[in-house]
Amino acid sequence: MPAQTTKPTKRDQLIDAALELFDAGGFHATGIDAIIARAGVAKMTLYKHFGSKEELIVAALDRQSEDALACMKSKIEASSSDPEERLLAIFDIAEKQCADKGWRGCAFLRASGEFGDLDCAVHAAAANHGARMHEFVSQLCSDAGVTNPACLAQQLLVLHTGAIASAQIAGGTDPVCSARTSARILIDATRAAG
């Protein structure tokens, strides 16, 4: 093994392809055949790694969640040392995402919309990401010395979710900018009451 870069497993290739195609076309509308074609993998390989399309969707969402959180953490780490600025950075990150041409919206929101059944594993995967985000933002609030971190975190996350959802429907980044302004007001209000 000459290089440190381990070549991607078939499993990873499948998840990569699935994420791209689900993102472009939705979950129900994207077929297995298209996924294996893009991944360059045989159908039986897919069904060896994942028992069903639903399992693949769940695995893809789980990895998307890990990637998104890791990406967010590193960007926030690099953004500023001021804890309040770090809180606002989640909106800057969202703004860049929404500005991207071809941005189709939040995968977790779309998954929860397509798989409405709350007991469904796909819906649960989306809900898990929400919980992880709340945990992360609560920590950021805690670092900022807020009295009730979980409460402010929820307020900011509702704002964040709304910004992304509104941008998904309307296009553009206006909702995100608006949300950033609101976020600052909410943070200040919490500090003042604190």
Add this chain to the structure above:
Amino acid sequence: MPAQTTKPTKRDQLIDAALELFDAGGFHATGIDAIIARAGVAKMTLYKHFGSKEELIVAALDRQSEDALACMKSKIEASSSDPEERLLAIFDIAEKQCADKGWRGCAFLRASGEFGDLDCAVHAAAANHGARMHEFVSQLCSDAGVTNPACLAQQLLVLHTGAIASAQIAGGTDPVCSARTSARILIDATRAAG
């Protein structure tokens, strides 16, 4: 004709059935056959009134938009005469919706998620509802004597959308209550800034 209640047209029956089934199972996952069965209507009747499934979806979303706005207007009319309370009432309405067992989320948000193509008529129908909501809430803000009604309206709508989207993913009404608290803070801040 003894009664004033005109019997519903086949078209209306189809839209009613479609809204119920789309709400329960999503747009792609709900088949034409299920819709006509629930509506008690022949398939050819559907294709006489609507040229395609997509047209039916658009018509259903358009009527949902009209109904939702009319319902919201009448409830707000009946809620309070204080303009600030009327603004907050949109969150009370959302809270009652989310509390309903079997609530599956916002139809427009789900539609925009399933039909990602911005040029698609379905996506446009969802975006139209967003624009109508903004117009309506801007008027409420204007009635409240706010300096920049469109700006506060967008802030409140991002909050409103985020509350509904978060509730769709996580279940429960916590995000809506949190959003209501945030809304009051944003309104006060706007007033203070005058």
Add this chain to the structure above:
DNA sequence: TGTATACTAGACTGACCTGTCTGTTTATTT
């Protein structure tokens, strides 16, 4: 009463879907 219109039931087409099966080839390990 005759005619046009709206609706009905259901068969049908062709495409696409998920998931399975088979037999072959490649890669790794012993």
Add this chain to the structure above:
DNA sequence: AAATAAACAGACAGGTCAGTCTAGTATACA
């Protein structure tokens, strides 16, 4: 070199999908 495991291509089954077609029935209007 032999054996084991993984991945291959592609046919196949069984089902569902959107949408069309046909032929018959009910309803309203002249």
